[in-house]
Amino acid sequence: MSTPESQSNEILFISDLHLSPEYPATVQRFLNFLNNRARQADAIFILGDLFDAWLGDDDNEAPYQDIRVQIGMLTSSGTEVLIQHGNRDFLLGDDFCRHTGTQLVPDEMVVDLFGTKTLLMHGDTLCTDDTGYLKAREYLRSDAFANDFLGRKLEERKVIAADYRKQSGEATSLLPGDIMDVNQSAVESVMNKHDVTRLIHGHTHRQARHQFEINGKTCERIVLGEWHSDQGMALSVSQDGIEELLL
Template identity: 45%
Template structure:
């Protein structure tokens, strides 16, 4: 049996083919897994559990079928869908996990998370993250009418694109990628030898030496042009694309 990890699907009504690909993945593979973990940015935007998107409704039904088949489904918030709440999680049959969290994968404690907390060189984004994760800010936002929240989400997407264009690459390196010192400190803080995350859209398996100990950092890919799935089966780790 296999435990599956995905992140950064960025599903939205404007990209129905990708939603269909994910639903097919749920039906054809996730139904047979030991567990499914979604490490954030399942949706391009989420304005509250009354979000009216067709993608949100279809994905909730698809995940519920997986959960009803006896496969545990767990979700961690990303930087796009941090407002997914308990109501939607209940509809989808998924358990909300803190970010980060340590899970036992076939005897190996593994740190999992969306990954945006590791990008500490991007000070502007980290300030935005602190603001939007504040319970008081979230309560105030969710109290607004649906149309106002949808308008905010559109503006936030445009601001995000502009920010990425401005800071993406420069003389000091790419601040949208993880900060190596933060990765090392995170490994040391949690005392694990393996980390799995998304967010950066740079799929890879990195071998590291932290404090004289061999560690592995696995980065999940996005679902813009294809699907990206990590399969963990005992000691075997396979990161591959779905066509």
């Protein structure tokens, strides 16, 4: 994807909101964002884990329906919204995008941000030291799992998800395993693969900007922050530079 500089004044990046009925304050913070700050941007990239656990596009439990409506109002106003799958909402699908006017994008996506090629990822595949998680990810992202899981009634899916949470010892995640930090070799490998000098990702909840060199070139890895009930984080990229926004 290219970003036409003559048309785009600002691109926003967010991730790891973990929206769910259990966190109404965070949901309200996101809805406020959609109706205010988000409308100033030409496009918004959601780099995974918009939801804490997505059980299928047919889940209309509150507050999911309101979230759909508000995102749809934003895209109808002219702001483009592009979404990557995270490790918690990888079952988000075409029906959600059709109802909201959003677009699902690949797990590794290169965009031209005002002259700088930038790789966008959720970030979980960079945590290569967590071999147990990567093995679980391979199975859970398979067509076999998706077809079996989504073919069940929603109430049964909720029971299965609750059982996953109980077995893994996690309070909110559909997936087992703890979040670990990225492996630097994996970072350099994927940036070399796409021939980029900037990487933006989420997942680790370790908001920061890291600088390093690859083949003599100065490179940067920007980690997006997670959202809480009392604070949200967005990254603003424009012709004027990069700014971290607290919402």
